[in-house]
Amino acid sequence: MMVRRPALEVIDYIRQTNFDQLAIKYVIYGRKGSGKTMTLNHIIHHCQAAGWLIVHIPTANGLNLKNKYDFIDSVSHEGMYDQPTSSTDWLKQFKLRNERFLKELKTTEKYVWNKRESTEKDQPLLSVLEQGLTRPKNATDVIGVLLKELQLQSYNKQFKMLYAIKAVNGLFAEETAFRKHGGYIIPVRELTLHMHFRNFLEGDWINGSIVTTVDYNLSYRQPKFYYTPFYLLGKKGFDHMDPFIPVFVDEYSDKEFESQIAYYQSKHWIQDEEANTEAGKLYLKKLSDMNPAELDKLVSWI
Amino acid sequence: MSTSLLKCMVVFWCISRVTQVRHSRYPPTFVEPVVKKESFETELPFDVSTPVKAAPLWRTSSFTYDPLILKFINIIQKKGEKDLASYLMRKTFEQIKLRQVEKVNTAPPGDLPEIELNPKKIFHEAIENSKPLLGLQNVERGGRTYQVPTPLKESRRRFLAMKWLIEAANNKEPVIPFYQKLADELMDAYQNTGAVVKRKNDLHKQCEANRAYAHFRWW
Amino acid sequence: MMCCRMAASQRKLQQFSLSFWSYSHLRYQLTKKQVCRHHGSLVSTSLPDVDSEIEKVSVHSLRGKAMRAMQDRLRKRHPMPSSRENRMAEDQDWTNVYPTAASFKWSAVPLSVRMGYPVNRGIPPHKLGNAELLKIPNFLHLTPLAIKKHCAALKGFCTKWPDGLNTDELCDEHFPVAIETSDYVFSSPSLRCPKARLVQVKLKLSKLPLDKHARWKLIQLVGDLYNKETDELCISADRCPVKQQNLDYAMYLLSVLFHEAHITEPWEETEQTEEDMEEYTWESGKREENLMRIKRRMHNKEISSAEEELKTAYTQVCNNKETSESIGSYKRAVLNLFGLKEPAPET
Numbered sequence: 001m002m003v004r005r006p007a008l009e010v011i012d013y014i015r016q017t018n019f020d021q022l023a024i025k026y027v028i029y030g031r032k033g034s035g036k037t038m039t040l041n042h043i044i045h046h047c048q049a050a051g052w053l054i055v056h057i058p059t060a061n062g063l064n065l066k067n068k069y070d071f072i073d074s075v076s077h078e079g080m081y082d083q084p085t086s087s088t089d090w091l092k093q094f095k096l097r098n099e100r101f102l103k104e105l106k107t108t109e110k111y112v113w114n115k116r117e118s119t120e121k122d123q124p125l126l127s128v129l130e131q132g133l134t135r136p137k138n139a140t141d142v143i144g145v146l147l148k149e150l151q152l153q154s155y156n157k158q159f160k161m162l163y164a165i166k167a168v169n170g171l172f173a174e175e176t177a178f179r180k181h182g183g184y185i186i187p188v189r190e191l192t193l194h195m196h197f198r199n200f201l202e203g204d205w206i207n208g209s210i211v212t213t214v215d216y217n218l219s220y221r222q223p224k225f226y227y228t229p230f231y232l233l234g235k236k237g238f239d240h241m242d243p244f245i246p247v248f249v250d251e252y253s254d255k256e257f258e259s260q261i262a263y264y265q266s267k268h269w270i271q272d273e274e275a276n277t278e279a280g281k282l283y284l285k286k287l288s289d290m291n292p293a294e295l296d297k298l299v300s301w302i
Numbered sequence: 303m304s305t306s307l308l309k310c311m312v313v314f315w316c317i318s319r320v321t322q323v324r325h326s327r328y329p330p331t332f333v334e335p336v337v338k339k340e341s342f343e344t345e346l347p348f349d350v351s352t353p354v355k356a357a358p359l360w361r362t363s364s365f366t367y368d369p370l371i372l373k374f375i376n377i378i379q380k381k382g383e384k385d386l387a388s389y390l391m392r393k394t395f396e397q398i399k400l401r402q403v404e405k406v407n408t409a410p411p412g413d414l415p416e417i418e419l420n421p422k423k424i425f426h427e428a429i430e431n432s433k434p435l436l437g438l439q440n441v442e443r444g445g446r447t448y449q450v451p452t453p454l455k456e457s458r459r460r461f462l463a464m465k466w467l468i469e470a471a472n473n474k475e476p477v478i479p480f481y482q483k484l485a486d487e488l489m490d491a492y493q494n495t496g497a498v499v500k501r502k503n504d505l506h507k508q509c510e511a512n513r514a515y516a517h518f519r520w521w
Numbered sequence: 522m523m524c525c526r527m528a529a530s531q532r533k534l535q536q537f538s539l540s541f542w543s544y545s546h547l548r549y550q551l552t553k554k555q556v557c558r559h560h561g562s563l564v565s566t567s568l569p570d571v572d573s574e575i576e577k578v579s580v581h582s583l584r585g586k587a588m589r590a591m592q593d594r595l596r597k598r599h600p601m602p603s604s605r606e607n608r609m610a611e612d613q614d615w616t617n618v619y620p621t622a623a624s625f626k627w628s629a630v631p632l633s634v635r636m637g638y639p640v641n642r643g644i645p646p647h648k649l650g651n652a653e654l655l656k657i658p659n660f661l662h663l664t665p666l667a668i669k670k671h672c673a674a675l676k677g678f679c680t681k682w683p684d685g686l687n688t689d690e691l692c693d694e695h696f697p698v699a700i701e702t703s704d705y706v707f708s709s710p711s712l713r714c715p716k717a718r719l720v721q722v723k724l725k726l727s728k729l730p731l732d733k734h735a736r737w738k739l740i741q742l743v744g745d746l747y748n749k750e751t752d753e754l755c756i757s758a759d760r761c762p763v764k765q766q767n768l769d770y771a772m773y774l775l776s777v778l779f780h781e782a783h784i785t786e787p788w789e790e791t792e793q794t795e796e797d798m799e800e801y802t803w804e805s806g807k808r809e810e811n812l813m814r815i816k817r818r819m820h821n822k823e824i825s826s827a828e829e830e831l832k833t834a835y836t837q838v839c840n841n842k843e844t845s846e847s848i849g850s851y852k853r854a855v856l857n858l859f860g861l862k863e864p865a866p867e868t
């Protein structure tokens with residue numbers, strides 16, 4: 001397995017970081033298929049192995065595209081919308097990853113969900129999460145509460161936290177795929193789930209890092225010209241993230257290409273006799289233009 | 303004539319049939335273009351006076367070029383969606399390779415069985431195994447229709463094999479992706495089992511049963 | 522060698538057809554009846570058989586002494602004068618041959634030009650009577666000598682180019698306002714072309730004495746008329762019927778815009794948002810707040826050099842097209858701010 005330079009660079013920064021400061025933001029950018037997501041995954045793996053708490057959004061852009069009939073009027077925020085299904089899905093994976101921390105951490109105040117149900121002070125955060133899983137109506141609010149608690153309790157320095165987002169430009173997009181009866185398209189600014197994630201992204205907490213990617217392939221209804229962070233995040237998103245550290249993921253270098261081919265060969269993945277020759281390698285190199293995803297696509301069937 | 307030579311000739315004929323012969327826009331004096339780079343080193347000097355056909359778009363010098371695969375893609379294709387058809391073909395090959403590599407990786411160390419990993423070879427073998435030798439033809443005699451066993455042309459045999467494989471894959475559960483089902487079928491045919499080989503054998507049996515009508519073939 | 526032979530055969534061919542043409546010309550002096558009969562041979566492109574043509578003439582028409590004399594003259598086949606191109610002197614004045622633009626005339630051009638579709642694997646047809654050569658435009662009147670003569674003739678009507686305006690930069694400096702108009706000459710019942718009234722006034726905004734606000738406001742006022750890449754303002758006027766009126770209007774518009782740009786309305790100071798600004802600056806928006814939060818956490822109150830660097834890098838990234846350099850400088854600024862070290866480049 002090859003961990004490429006951008007991932008090592010960010011891991012190196014994380015090692016250098018003075019965790020007394022506010023969380024530092026990283027934005028990974030690059031062309032389509034150049035390995036942004038793999039870089040993010042390597043960083044997540046590093047932090048997970050180091051015993052960090054992981055707050056991970058698999059694709060932020062997917063939140064405003066998938067489950068497009070899944071919205072209800074918000075319980076706590078008037079004029080906004082909750083996403084119960086997406087929220088419960090997210091809570092499930094969050095619980096699976098961080099059950100250990102959720103049992104240890106306690107709530108700092110009392111949360112009233114409705115007339116009968118409430119969570120007392122000094123209860124484990126897991127009980128808050130369970131509330132979201134049992135009552136999907138409260139799921140989005142539960143996410144808000146969890147993120148707020150994590151933000152507050154990060155100052156106690158009990159745990160380290162990684163906030164990882166793929167396609168973070170989805171949080172700053174305009175349109176969604178959600179269409180109300182009558183043709184009203186719900187904008188991103190009216191979704192509470194996005195609001196909670198955006199607030200957490202402000203980075204007003206310590207003892208952790210924020211690693212994100214921007215993805216032009218996933219941006220919804222946006223002209224796909226550039227892959228650069230300012231273009232994709234927009235003015236609003238850029239100001240929200242500022243100051244962040246941009247990390248560029250380039251196509252394979254010659255050395256990386258060679259080692260990747262060697263990896264494929266070691267796993268018996270390139271079977272064609274001609275592809276295993278030098279001429280075949282050159283052919284793959286030229287045809288994929290050293291793009292990792294293109295190379296993977298090419299190699300997948302020969 | 304040895305069988306291997308016969309096979310060679312058949313393969314050669316089969317490949318040459320891929321290019322257009324009837325209604326060709328070229329006179330018979332035109333020769334096929336040469337695309338392999340090595341031929342410039344081995345076959346020089348070329349006879350410049352011989353007219354050469356224009357190379358077709360899909361003909362490349364790369365190792366990914368295979369006329370049989372292109373034929374199969376054309377038969378999978380519906381409504382001119384060639385991109386989709388080639389995507390399905392690529393995914394099928396990937397599936398086959400995945401399964402075979404998994405077998406190699408999970409096999410106990412020491413006694414590694416002979417496992418074919420190259421999906422292209424498996425595909426060729428599967429097509430070869432699915433080809434029927436004989437077919438049935440309807441012949442009307444005295445107001446009755448008889449199913450007369452007849453030998454088939456190579457192109458027909460190839461077509462039937464491909465069509466049966468695709469039909470067999472399509473007849474399976476609709477929830478499973480097509481490429482997985484097709485990979486199943488190809489693997490079965492490669493091992494000389496499965497629905498397609500059974501269908502071939504059924505046809506052979508039917509031909510055997512109808513051998514009494516064979517004399518109707520001379521009409 | 523080949524060329525020479527071809528040229529010789531061409532010349533022979535040309536002489537044959539020439540003699541044919543001259544004979545047919547003579548034959549027009551015959552009776553009308555005969556002319557009508559042989560008219561077809563005029564358009565034939567094959568070489569004529571003159572003898573047989575003459576024998577075809579009716580016996581009844583050959584009456585009288587004069588007629589017979591004519592016949593004799595025809596039989597004698599006087600050599601015809603060679604064509605004009607062969608008689609041209611080598612040092613002739615070409616501008617007299619083609620004084621103005623004229624269509625191609627084979628006898629006036631001493632070049633063995635060929636043009637057209639080669640029939641029966643042959644070569645393109647010769648220039649002689651070749652309609653293809655008539656179709657295409659030629660520039661035989663535009664020889665360097667002709668142009669020189671033309672310029673010499675025009676020189677008397679020109680004024681002297683002012684001293685000290687030798688380069689374009691100097692011209693732009695001394696005459697910043699450029700006025701573009703067009704005159705049209707054409708043959709129609711009216712001499713006045715409607716397009717002639719259009720006036721374009723162009724100038725660079727940097728040439729105008731504008732302060733920051735006035736420049737911004739002028740750009741807001743003119744909208745699309747200002748080209749950001751060339752820093753050029755282009756006012757075009759075509760609403761009045763006469764050119765002079767349009768020019769006056771354009772200049773009036775320019776002065777009004779200039780003076781209006783210098784006025785600051787009271788609402789401009791209070792109701793301006795970030796979208797109205799010409800370019801993003803550090804002060805607008807919530808960047809200061811973000812930075813303050815970070816600094817408060819770092820217990821750092823004074824403005825460090827990293828902060829200044831960040832501000833310049835930020836305006837660079839936001840206001841220009843993103844390049845790897847601008848993003849790189851932004852990255853370096855942020856790394857400095859957080860006290861992180863970039864890993865050494867790959868060896």
